[in-house]
Amino acid sequence: MKEEIIIAGFGGQGVLSMGKILACSGIMQDQEVTWMPSYGPEMRGGTANVTVILSDDRISSPIVNAYDTAIILNQQSMDKFEQTVKPGGTLIYDPNGITKHPTRKDISIYKIAAAEEAVKMKNAKVFNMIVLGGFLKIKPIVKMENVIAGLKKSLPERYHHLIPMNEEAIEQGMKIVEKIS
Amino acid sequence: MGEYKLMKGNEVIAIAAIRCGCDGYFGYPITPQSEVMETLMEEKPWETTGMVVLQAESEVASINMLYGGAASGKKVFTSSSSPGISLMAEGLTYLAGAELPCVVVNVVRGGPGLGTIQPAQSDYFQAVKGGGHGDYYLIVLAPASVQEMNDFMDLGFELAFKYRNPVMILSDGIIGQMMEKVQLSPEKPRWTEEEIQKISGSWATIGKTPDRQRHIATSLDLDAASQERFNHKLQAKYKTINENEVRYEEFMCDDAEYLIVAYGSGARISQKAVELARAEGIKVGLFRPITLFPYPTKAIQNRVPQLKVILSVELSAGQMVEDVRLAVEGKIPVDFFGRVGGMIFSPEEIVDAIKTKLVGRK
Numbered sequence: 001m002k003e004e005i006i007i008a009g010f011g012g013q014g015v016l017s018m019g020k021i022l023a024c025s026g027i028m029q030d031q032e033v034t035w036m037p038s039y040g041p042e043m044r045g046g047t048a049n050v051t052v053i054l055s056d057d058r059i060s061s062p063i064v065n066a067y068d069t070a071i072i073l074n075q076q077s078m079d080k081f082e083q084t085v086k087p088g089g090t091l092i093y094d095p096n097g098i099t100k101h102p103t104r105k106d107i108s109i110y111k112i113a114a115a116e117e118a119v120k121m122k123n124a125k126v127f128n129m130i131v132l133g134g135f136l137k138i139k140p141i142v143k144m145e146n147v148i149a150g151l152k153k154s155l156p157e158r159y160h161h162l163i164p165m166n167e168e169a170i171e172q173g174m175k176i177v178e179k180i181s
Numbered sequence: 182m183g184e185y186k187l188m189k190g191n192e193v194i195a196i197a198a199i200r201c202g203c204d205g206y207f208g209y210p211i212t213p214q215s216e217v218m219e220t221l222m223e224e225k226p227w228e229t230t231g232m233v234v235l236q237a238e239s240e241v242a243s244i245n246m247l248y249g250g251a252a253s254g255k256k257v258f259t260s261s262s263s264p265g266i267s268l269m270a271e272g273l274t275y276l277a278g279a280e281l282p283c284v285v286v287n288v289v290r291g292g293p294g295l296g297t298i299q300p301a302q303s304d305y306f307q308a309v310k311g312g313g314h315g316d317y318y319l320i321v322l323a324p325a326s327v328q329e330m331n332d333f334m335d336l337g338f339e340l341a342f343k344y345r346n347p348v349m350i351l352s353d354g355i356i357g358q359m360m361e362k363v364q365l366s367p368e369k370p371r372w373t374e375e376e377i378q379k380i381s382g383s384w385a386t387i388g389k390t391p392d393r394q395r396h397i398a399t400s401l402d403l404d405a406a407s408q409e410r411f412n413h414k415l416q417a418k419y420k421t422i423n424e425n426e427v428r429y430e431e432f433m434c435d436d437a438e439y440l441i442v443a444y445g446s447g448a449r450i451s452q453k454a455v456e457l458a459r460a461e462g463i464k465v466g467l468f469r470p471i472t473l474f475p476y477p478t479k480a481i482q483n484r485v486p487q488l489k490v491i492l493s494v495e496l497s498a499g500q501m502v503e504d505v506r507l508a509v510e511g512k513i514p515v516d517f518f519g520r521v522g523g524m525i526f527s528p529e530e531i532v533d534a535i536k537t538k539l540v541g542r543k
Contacts, residue, residue: 020187020360023187023360024187027185027186027187027362032362033187033360033361033362034359034360034361035187035359035360035361036355036358036359036360037358037359039212039213039298039354039358040298040299060449060450060452060453060456060528061449061450061452061453061454061528062355062359062361062446062449062450063355063446063449063450063525063527063528064453064527064528065527065528065529066529153186153187154187
């Protein structure tokens with residue numbers, strides 16, 4: 001198994017921490033992982049993206065420009081990354097704020113209304129976990145128990161009481177993700 | 182063996198330093214390496230191991246604090262990124278001239294000047310060929326993974342004290358900012374005063390006893406004949422380092438007709454390019470120098486008879502390529518591929534370079 005993923009959106013959406021939780025979950029099941037952020041003079045409201053690779057074998061390059069899965073959370077990222085999905089790959093996006101929807105015919109496209117769902121759940125902070133749930137429904141590359149173990153690893157202990165809430169958000173994401181084409 | 186953790190390269194540098202019994206860190210923040218000091222401040226090692234962590238007023242102050250710590254036989258290190266390392270250049274040559282052991286981490290960013298905060302490998306010349314003035318060398322280690330950021334901290338101190346020479350860990354914004362799985366080294370206690378006496382008592386400024394001459398940590402010797410003798414001694418030391426400390430790694434080289442030479446993050450990206458090219462039937466291998474000084478000249482020479490062309494791949498305008506050419510001695514062509522200014526090549530771009538500059542070479 002090898003999965004090369006780009007997660008891209010606005011700073012403050014939890015893009016980097018979602019990638020970190022995914023990478024942590026991979027370690028929990030003895031996978032090799034890399035997490036490579038775009039870093040720069042960026043801030044809340046600017047763009048943020050991270051490349052996460054999970055693999056059964058040693059990972060050579062942490063830098064790739066074609067992805068198995070793109071998780072896209074704003075229009076700028078759609079413009080930048082739709083074309084980088086490998087043929088036969090997967091694109092997951094939140095339609096919130098998207099004006100130009102993806103048009104590629106050679107990839108599987110899924111929609112997840114995570115921003116809307118987070119509002120319904122009255123907790124904007126679980127947005128990224130809803131998205132993660134959607135991804136894991138389509139690509140179950142890490143087991144749920146390892147995601148929870150990964151959450152425990154990546155969160156300081158004082159936040160561990162929030163884990164059930166995150167778990168619920170992941171499960172909700174699994175329910176609401178829908179295939180478009 | 183310890184458990185695996187997910188950490189950034191920069192964070193690992195800080196944790197590895199504490200765990201290998203480092204006595205002090207003196208530094209000044211600069212992107213993309215600020216997490217080194219941030220992590221040290223969060224860890225508060227002064228409350229556990231007694232390690233000193235100090236934000237100096239500048240890079241110049243940091244390197245001179247390092248000089249003081251090193252002169253007293255302590256395990257000390259600093260970290261910075263390219264423009265900050267330039268500010269430290271004077272201190273580095275003084276440390277080399279006074280034969281003081283220390284570790285300096287350079288998380289390289291694009292230049293010249295203030296340049297960019299994005300990753301680059303354009304400080305190869307500065308690290309390997311000097312930076313400061315005079316006939317001196319740093320021992321230069323080039324990590325290609327977060328795990329090696331951990332491993333080279335301890336190795337760096339080991340080499341620094343073995344040869345009484347500054348060691349540079351030449352990393353970059355990719356390795357520093359990236360998170361990977363890492364297994365931390367076992368914890369070592371800091372050296373006691375007795376241990377320092379035993380290890381460095383013959384030169385360190387740790388208090389004069391009546392039975393010996395005063396120890397002076399200096400690089401100044403105005404008597405030319407004596408300065409020449411000292412320079413010969415330094416050169417003999419570098420020769421020993423060249424004979425004993427060369428490290429490198431080879432990937433798919435056994436049947437290779439073409440060879441990529443790349444180090445650090447460049448080697449990671451090149452390895453994927455080699456995998457992709459191999460899948461198309463191109464017999465290409467990857468040679469990764471781990472020590473940049475001493476350079477694995479002989480190991481490259483040993484590969485030359487089986488090769489048609491060599492390609493040096495670097496995130497620079499072509500620096501290490503000069504050492505590859507020196508090793509090859511004109512026997513086969515050596516070409517170059519790189520990106521500059523903080524732009525990063527993709528594995529596919531390197532595959533294209535393999536096809537045009539190696540296989541399709543006219």
